[in-house]
Amino acid sequence: MSFKIGDVVSVLDDDINGVISKIIGETIVIETEDGFDMEFLSSEVIKNKSLTSQLFTNIDVDSVISEKETTHKHKSIKVKPKDRTLPTMEVDLHIHQITTSNKHMSNYEMLNLQLDTARYKLEFAIKKRMQKVVFIHGVGEGVLKAELDFLFGRYDNVKFYEADYQKYGLGATEVYIYQNAKN
Secondary structure, X not given: OOOOOOOEEEEOOOOOEEEEEEEEOOEEEEXXXXXXXXXXXXXXXXXXXXXXXXXXXXXXXXXXXXXXXXXXXXXXOOOOOHHHHOOOEXXXXXXXXXXXXXXXXXXXXXXXXXXXXHHHHHHHHHHOOOOEEEEEOXXXXXXXXXHHHHHHHOOOXXXXXXXXXXXXXXXXXXXXXXXXXXX
């Protein structure tokens, strides 16, 4: 194939395009689109049509350029985050809030009832696409809090932390639910 200076070429085994700047025997020097000079054998390159005609067939290039040069002002819409507008769901896990009578329940049964209630309320919040839930567990000996931490840690789409001290004191955990996870 015959090449001449100014031909637009592509390298066969690489994603390199450019214009021939020098021809020395079988060696062709290509100035790439990035402005670098690279040497290839004439058997390693093929001739292209011009870059513009190759990339923009049936398109008026001047109209596209003038369209791109005109500035468009985009209106920015300010939306308040959901957590500012939606009220946080509160779940009080104190045993007297969950059941009417706990006289005949062991500590183990009360703890399981509290954990089942927490699991049910968390699943409900996830299903209803709520963003935050505050679980009020009290201070006590920390057994319920430790079990809640273990329960919440088993969910990939939640993070949990101490709830607002001024509002709830020490005995509450806030759970933030990531809603992009498929549930």
